[in-house]
Amino acid sequence: MNQHPWPRYPRRWSDMSWDMKAFYAYFLLTFGLFAGGGILQPTLPAALRSGAAAAVVQGVALVVLVVLSVKHRRERGWRWPGVRTKNVLGALAAVVVIGAFVAPVIAIGAPGPATAWVGGVFGMGLFAILGALHLVQAHRDDFDRCCTGERLAPEDLEPTAAKLPAWKRVIYIVFQLWFLSTFFSFLGAMYLHLTHMKKGSPEPTAEQTVELTNHGETVYIDPTTSAWIEGLLDYAKVCIPATFVVVLILQFVLRIPVMPMPWDEGRRRSRRDR
Secondary structure: OOOOOOOOOOOOHHHEOHHHHHHHHHHHHHHHHHHHHHHHHHHOOHHHHOHHHHHHHHHHHHHHHHHHHHHHHHHHOOOOOOOOHHHHHHHHHHHHHHHHHHHHHHHHOOOHHHHHHHHHHHHHHHHHHHHHOOOOOOEHHHHHHOOOOOOOOHHHOEEOOOOOOHHHHHHHHHHHHHHHHHHHHHHHHHHHHHHHHHHOEOOOOOOOOEEEEEOOEEEEEOHHHHHHHHHHHHHHHHHHHHHHHHHHHHHHOOOOOOOOOHHHHOOEEOHHHO
């Protein structure tokens, strides 16, 4: 009988694989860029206030972490356990969702702090994609198992029901709904901003009296649309930094898995054990 739960969610820092620790290091970097950028933005040079500056910092960090991860795997003799069709489909779905979120922000040229948050979401999505493809393991023991030389076949791994207590599942669902509301409020604000930069009037009119500016270009839009943009942005500005704090509390205080999904808390067993 298979005695190894697969995969397990790390409840303590010492339980995390090298890749999971790297993910949280990137997560904390993102939080620093977002919080620091928002506070220091008025005093920074124009080049550092742009979204491109935050993206460069996060991109360099990702490259460094990937290089170190590959080096670590080679030293440990890590072997890929393979994937099933549903794993590939899940990864492709995640790519579509991430692309739908990141594309509008890139198109509009969001300010540095907003881009930092988007980079954080991209990092979470990337880790989820790699996890779906079994290219990263969250728990140290699962990573070690891939380094033992044991031949792991993905078709022999079958998920069972979630093991999380009901109250933790409720908190997780509430968090996901809150995260989605933040996601769509920010996305909605970016979409309205982008579309009305094209639709707005170059001069004030009787109905379009409120300025809307992007990269030095100014147009005029109606007060109702402006109120929607400002309201959605204000909501996102409060929820985005709170999200970083809540994730750390859920993970390290309440021990509620945020990444990967909570059903990964369940055990996976071999088909022959059923």
